[in-house]
Amino acid sequence: DGGITQSPKYLFRKEGQNVTLSCEQNLNHDAMYWYRQDPGQGLRLIYYSQIVNDFQKGDIAEGYSVSREKKESFPLTVTSAQKNPTAFYLCASSPAAYNEQFFGPGTRLTVL
């Protein structure tokens, strides 16, 4: 079964803690992306990676960090520097940069 998995579906953290969201794909896609979605709003790009060991900041990268050590994996760390981390986080992948993107099921992060 090919696809993108994100875990966990729901995540709760205390304020001031870093938290890492998982994203794995077995579609053999080169490019991967992280988006943030707030209630009633569209998707805002946090980071993207066109190839292993390379990534670029999106529109709202402050307070987030990523790594791309393997083609299949693109974890996102929400750091304590992110002022308002509570949101729905979506990971996506595409065969090459900026082709059609396929999304995972999302992780809802709540910071208490």
Next chain:
Amino acid sequence: GQQLNQSPQSMFIQEGEDVSMNCTSSSIFNTWLWYKQDPGEGPVLLIALYKAGELTSNGRLTAQFGITRKDSFLNISASIPSDVGIYFCAGAGKSTFGDGTTLTVKP
């Protein structure tokens, strides 16, 4: 970044009615994409458009790539309750998404 203007922001319709929504940009795109997002889930790709003027159907959905390459339209015919959700347009070439059209279908 580039902005996509998607309208209407929300729609409340009766089951069986047709729906139209559109997306415009100040920039040219080479590919237009339409996604649907169910509550609490990730968006799912509905239709991809690759050529100016192209008209593509997927079941009851029909989408068009505007001739200027700066807009796209999505139509849903004979709506049903499971059409409820948020519909996003996106311009490939940059990770740019519209803010979405929220569709509510009353049985």
